Amino acid sequence: MTDSIADPFDHKSFLRNLTTRPGVYRMYDTQGELLYVGKAKNLKNRVSSYFRSRGLTNKTVALVSKIHRIEIAVTHSETEALLLEHTLIKQHRPPYNILLVDDKSYPYLKLTKAHAWPGLYLHRGTRGSKDEYFGPFPSANAVRESLILLQKAFRIRQCEDSVFENRKKPCLQYQIKRCKAPCVGLVSEEEYRQDLAKTRSFLQGKSQELIQAIESEMDQAAAKYEYEQAAELRDQLMFLRKVQEQQYVSGGKGNVDVFAVVKQAAGVCIHFLMIRDGRMIGSRSFFPKPGIEDDDGLIMTGFLAQYYLSKHHGDYPGSILSNVPIADAKSLEAALKEQYQRTVQIQHAVRTQNAKWLELAVTNATEQLQHRMSHGKQVTARLEALQQALELEQMPERIECFDISHSSGEATTASCVVFDQDGPNKSMYRKFNIDGIIEGDDYAAMAQAIHRRYARLQKEETKLPDLLIVDGGKGQMNMAREVMNELGIAIPLLGVAKGETRKPGMETLFFETTDQVILLPNYSPALHLIQHIRDESHRFAITGHRARRGKSRVGSVLDDIPQVGPGRRRALIRHFGSAIAVKSASVDEIAKVSGVSRALAQSIYDFLHST
CATH class of the missing domain: 1.10.150.20 (5' to 3' exonuclease, C-terminal subdomain)
Known part of the structure; x- marks a missing residue:
């Protein structure tokens, strides 16, 4: 059959008559399968960018090589194009688009009203008019955490009605002070009603008003010598203050959704914090399937469009925070307003409390991505790839990596992180406070840390690692080799130096000697493992340094x-x-x-x- 060999796509002819109006373009392969859907303010300019000879990513080159035809749909505005793009992506799920797999309904907390002694429960699905609902929460775990906190503070029952009606004596929840046993009459209706009111105030984000009210109650109880009641109120007060501290609340109000994207060689994580009435009610991590989008801003733009233009969303914040700039922020804002008749502001450069929320989201995204990278099967595959890349006789079962951190020579700290076949072995991590050297001398600091580490392992006759990694250039590597020669130990040595651009994937690797440079492509699993170990060593060194510096300063x-x-x-x-x-x-x-x-x-x- 002659159509088994497809003619190449004639992009010059196609582009010659392409409109400059806004719209959506769809790219298909020879089998008629949809490869990619995109939107554009100017269709001609956007589609032309795929056929440039320079500046294209590997994924984009692969996409272009498969194009057999391109179809377009002109729209009246860029906002209309955004809505159409989202609909097509959700319907066809093209392989080169970033994909968000998230079709679950969001959970709520339900406070029953029909029962004489209302209970508090997790609820997912249709909301009835007979009960009170608080939420939505980003995940069921966030609901369960809130239930546990409320049990400890206000002891509202969470048992089913059938269990409640058949109790003859208090259950275990009463014994561990998680319930006041209304089922057997151990709490008055008035006291239970007051606890319900406090629960509502907490769920409505009125924590500061609630704290003031409980303080007043505690003072009144103490003045009447009702010390048992005062002690219970004191416990509620301490609980609320602890929750405030954990949630970074500082009198702020408002509904905010916070998103942070972290992209590493092995994948992408977008972490979401849900803030309602100034209180963080939960968080969630997403691991979208990457498309041809390589820029953090484009990844976030595609993600947010899919996330917010899905029909199952019934709760929208007043503002959306992103740790990276959103190029299409105005278009997305307009699309939300058009479809849901609600104004939502998308922000990037923020300060004070919002900056803290973004920092927390970035931290969580980083941790979640590292945890995902540390999965056992992935670690084994990467260890095998590292063995092949370095031509080691055996797969390394234990790798140690050293890094140095200081502030202009102050509070110099060295880290030693340990990776084995299960990934990071944090119980084996070690920090070294470096003293007795010239401030800022990273070479001397590295020598001291390695000497102290392996002199002790020799003394204790403990197994040495199968591979030693030092974060630094030729100087750190030469110093490590000198120390090992002095101690009479032979461990394969790998140096990781940042490239000229200091970007991940551009590192220079030295193996055994500074003359032996190892070149690994940026998609190599071995390089991903080296980057992971290096980044963890860097993080642990900075953590130790800051703790030491803070202790000496405060x-x-x-x-x-x-x-x-x-x-x-x-x-x-x-x-x-x-x-x-x-x-x-x-x-x-x-x-x-x-x-x-x-x-x-x-x-x-x-x-x-x-x-």
């Missing part, structure tokens, strides 16, 4: 703050738990301490962050 710094005497110092420590926690607090959080005005809180914050 100490009893509260003693030196102007206008803060013994009474206020005690109040600060009682509220936050430690001087380090005070330094980590915001101005709004410090101002919540009894006896500390807003102006004084600002002075305390400025002092702690200027020393």
Whole structure:
């Protein structure tokens, strides 16, 4: 059959008469299968970019090589093109588009109203009019975590009605102080009603008002010598303050969705934080299948379009935060407003509390991606690839990597991370406080850390690693080799130096000697493993350095703050738990301490962050 050999796509002829209006383009292969769907403000300019001779990624080149025909659909606006693009992607799921697999309905917390003693439950599906619903939450785990927290604080029942009606004596939840046993009459209706009101206030994000109300109740109970009641209220108060600290709440309000994308050689993770009424009610990680989009901003743009233009979403925030700029932010905002008659602002450059949320989302995305990379089967495959790349006699069962961290020579710290056949073995990680060297001398720091590590392993007659990696260039590698020669040990040595652009995938690898350079393609599983180990070593070194530097700097710094005497110092420590926690607090959080005005809180914050 002659059509088994397809004619190449004549892009020049196609582009010659292509319109410059906005619209959607669809790329098909010889079998008529849809390869890719894209939108454009200017169809001619956008489609022409695929046929440039330079600047294309490997995935884009592969896509172009398979194109047999391109179809277009002109739209009235870029917003209309965005909506059509989303519909086509969801319907056909083209292999070269970024794909979000997420068709589950979102869970809620349900507070029953029909029963005389209402209960609190996880709910997914249609919401009825007879009950109260709080949410949605980003995942069932977020709902379960909230249920556990509410059990500890207010002890609202969570048993099914059939169980409730047939109880003869209190269950285990009562024994461990997770329920007040209304099933057998151990709590009055008035007290239970008050606990329900507190639960509603908490779920509605009114934590600060709730704290003030409980403080007043506690004082009244203590004044009446009702110490058992005062102690219970004190426990509720401590719980609420702890939740506030964990959720970075500092008097903020509003509904915000926070997204952070982290892309590494092995994959992409987008982490989502759901903020409602200024309180984080849950989080979720997505691992979208990468398409031809290589830029973080394009990945996030494609993800957000699919996420928010899906029909199952019934909850929209006032603003969306992204850790990377969204090129099509205005188009997406317009599409949301057109389809759902609601204005949602998309932001990237933010400050204060929103910046903290973004930082938290980035941290979670990084951790989740590393955890995914550490899966046992992947680690084994990468170890085998590393064995082949370095031509080792056996697959390395234990790898150790060293890195150095300091701030202009201050508080120099070295890290040693250990990877085995199960991935990172964090129980074997070690940190070394480096002293007795010239400040900023990374070579001497590396020599000291490696000497201390392997001299001790020799003394303890412990098995040495199968491969040693040092994060640094020729100098660090030569120093490591010199120390090993001095100790009389022979371990294969790999040096990882950052390339000129300092981007992942551009590293220079030296094996055994600085003259032996190893070149690995950026898609190599062996390179992914080396990058993972190097990044983990770098993270652990920075963590150790910051802890050491903070310990030396903070100490009893509260003693030196102007206008803060013994009474206020005690109040600060009682509220936050430690001087380090005070330094980590915001101005709004410090101002919540009894006896500390807003102006004084600002002075305390400025002092702690200027020393």
